[in-house]
Amino acid sequence: MLKQPANKYRSFPPVALHDRTWPDTIITQPPIWLSTDLRDGNQALIEPMNGEQKLQMFNLLVQIGFKEIEVAFPSASQTDFDFVRHLIEQNLIPDDVTIQVLTPAREALIRRTFESLRGAKRAIVHLYNATAPVFRRVVFGLDRPGTINLAVTAAQLFNELAAEQPDTNWRFQYSPEVFTSTELDFAREICNAVLEVWQPAPERKAIINLPATVEVSTPNIFADQVEWMHRHLTMRDNVILSVHPHNDRGCAIAAAELAQMAGADRVEGCLFGNGERTGNVDLVTLALNLYTQGVAPGLDFSQINHVARLVEDCTQLPIHPRHLYVGDLVFTAFSGSHQDAIKKGFSAQSSDDIWEVPYLPLDPADVGRTYESVIRVNSQSGKGGIAFLLERDYNLVLPRRLQIEFSRMVQQAVDTHGQEMAAADLWKLFEQEYLQAVSPIKYLAHHLEEVDSQQTISVTLERDGQPATLQGQGNGPIDAFLQALNLDIRVDHYEEHSLNQGSDAAAIAYVEVTSDCISGSLHGVGIHSNIVTASLLAILSGVNRVLSHRR
Ligand SMILES: CC(=O)SCCNC(=O)CCNC(=O)[C@H](O)C(C)(C)COP(=O)(O)OP(=O)(O)OC[C@H]1O[C@@H](n2cnc3c(N)ncnc32)[C@H](O)[C@@H]1OP(=O)(O)O
Ligand SMILES: CC(C)C(=O)C(=O)O
Numbered sequence: 001m002l003k004q005p006a007n008k009y010r011s012f013p014p015v016a017l018h019d020r021t022w023p024d025t026i027i028t029q030p031p032i033w034l035s036t037d038l039r040d041g042n043q044a045l046i047e048p049m050n051g052e053q054k055l056q057m058f059n060l061l062v063q064i065g066f067k068e069i070e071v072a073f074p075s076a077s078q079t080d081f082d083f084v085r086h087l088i089e090q091n092l093i094p095d096d097v098t099i100q101v102l103t104p105a106r107e108a109l110i111r112r113t114f115e116s117l118r119g120a121k122r123a124i125v126h127l128y129n130a131t132a133p134v135f136r137r138v139v140f141g142l143d144r145p146g147t148i149n150l151a152v153t154a155a156q157l158f159n160e161l162a163a164e165q166p167d168t169n170w171r172f173q174y175s176p177e178v179f180t181s182t183e184l185d186f187a188r189e190i191c192n193a194v195l196e197v198w199q200p201a202p203e204r205k206a207i208i209n210l211p212a213t214v215e216v217s218t219p220n221i222f223a224d225q226v227e228w229m230h231r232h233l234t235m236r237d238n239v240i241l242s243v244h245p246h247n248d249r250g251c252a253i254a255a256a257e258l259a260q261m262a263g264a265d266r267v268e269g270c271l272f273g274n275g276e277r278t279g280n281v282d283l284v285t286l287a288l289n290l291y292t293q294g295v296a297p298g299l300d301f302s303q304i305n306h307v308a309r310l311v312e313d314c315t316q317l318p319i320h321p322r323h324l325y326v327g328d329l330v331f332t333a334f335s336g337s338h339q340d341a342i343k344k345g346f347s348a349q350s351s352d353d354i355w356e357v358p359y360l361p362l363d364p365a366d367v368g369r370t371y372e373s374v375i376r377v378n379s380q381s382g383k384g385g386i387a388f389l390l391e392r393d394y395n396l397v398l399p400r401r402l403q404i405e406f407s408r409m410v411q412q413a414v415d416t417h418g419q420e421m422a423a424a425d426l427w428k429l430f431e432q433e434y435l436q437a438v439s440p441i442k443y444l445a446h447h448l449e450e451v452d453s454q455q456t457i458s459v460t461l462e463r464d465g466q467p468a469t470l471q472g473q474g475n476g477p478i479d480a481f482l483q484a485l486n487l488d489i490r491v492d493h494y495e496e497h498s499l500n501q502g503s504d505a506a507a508i509a510y511v512e513v514t515s516d517c518i519s520g521s522l523h524g525v526g527i528h529s530n531i532v533t534a535s536l537l538a539i540l541s542g543v544n545r546v547l548s549h550r551r
Helices: 037-043 051-064 078-089 107-116 133-140 144-163 184-198 219-232 252-261 283-291 304-315 336-348 383-394 400-417 423-435 477-485 531-549
Strands: 032-035 068-072 098-104 122-130 169-177 206-212 239-245 266-269 441-451 454-463 466-474 490-498 507-514 521-528
Touching (some): 032 239, 032 283, 037 051, 037 068, 051 068, 051 078, 068 078, 068 122, 078 098, 078 107, 098 107, 107 144, 122 133, 122 144, 122 206, 133 144, 169 184, 184 206, 206 219, 219 239, 219 252, 252 266, 252 283, 266 283, 336 383, 400 423, 400 521, 423 531, 441 477, 441 531, 454 477, 466 477, 477 490, 477 531, 490 531, 507 531
Parallel strands (some): 068 098, 098 122, 169 206
Antiparallel strands (some): 454 466, 490 507
């Protein structure tokens, strides 16, 4: 890399728009959406879609709710031309959907484009030519008037060819390609010249589309450019102002949002940001950004995984696991403090509240994702996440101090194996550590009697493989059992809850025990359909663990 990049690259000049209004605007409604997955998205694929894939994608876009879909560059290839014919001849375009096609400002290609649309009920024909100085100089060898002449001549041909097919409801769109690098006064001049030819009317608006063909500035500058055009275009009332951001600096989403604040009525882009180089603006993210601001986007992503898999099939491009809203990991927290806050957030959230679960800007259920993957445990996790998984999948509501104790064991296990632990792995470890702690003392049976509000217990145990029956008395079964055991072990804390519902519900008991022969405390856990038996099992689990942890 250069030590002095300024010798090779220059910064983008700001727009002199000191009374800009867009910073104070709030987006309260969705833009008109135009999907260009089948055109700009398609032209960026290693292998462009075949007719079957194009149809699959078209049907998906219709299902999602797009009303304007750029379906092809008909003069580019027979596949594209045939696809447009197929849609029209097979009557596959719903009445509320308008197809759009793109053509450069070249006579033969414009004629071929109109030919592809023969018999269409409605269509948007989209004309483009590059207008930025480097293109005028290097690509076309044209000065400003020459460039305007190219666009105007093409626009006139649009009028003529449309007149030859009067049964079609035509709408026209013009893009000064590379608008972002075009002088604003020239962009205005060429757009106005094209509008002059088309003479749009309120019931037949023209679309002026401002492409960030290459994103070259911060999004606030793009917003200034859009606001400037919004204010300076003639016939603005008869124009739908559209934007077409690419993502070269990674700001396409911001650019599209600020552009809407600056006056854009319409946004062109692709699902999941497919498109030339770094992609077109991601329409899924834009729509869900609106949704999480409480604005209905008019596009349905309630089964986002289905959309993602189909798009991957058609484009042969994988979606990154961290891709906004859709990636496999975007609703997943591994880190302990995040998991703790999410767990608490879920408990505090009720279904009719404003969504306020920490770290989750969107309820995964709204896009058809389950809560399954929200919390996953690895070496970065803490007690909150572990407790969440055991509660969600096994109905365990672990006392806080047991959470702390068990999370140390989990930490040790993930440190040793270096791998994620699923809920089933956590349960296995929990079972091993607490429920299978049956040595040296194993419970076999008990009998309990109450005499004069004193409990008398007779317990049959196996100690080091030898059967033994012990008797004890106390003011409750736990007290009586501890008396019967006659060990240096105290129960400091006891909790119990049912694991499932109904008459065959099992109970789980948790005890925290202390002893002079260990430092601190340890927990024991027991599960049984009889609540007293569950408590006795929990005490024995605690006792066995103390005996095996003895100093
Ligand atoms: C930013 C965008 O995404 S714009 C859309 C870009 N998409 C595509 O290019 C995909 C489809 N394109 C194609 O299939 C082909 O490029 C075609 C069929 C359109 C044209 O193919 P060819 O005739 O072989 O020309 P080629 O691809 O080399 O295009 C360059 C020529 O078109 C001219 N050209 C480029 N854009 C335009 C335009 N918008 N209007 C008029 N002429 C244009 C160039 O000046 C150049 O002309 P020259 O040959 O006289 O120097
Ligand atoms: C044709 C135009 C709209 C385009 O695709 C671009 O400039 O990126």
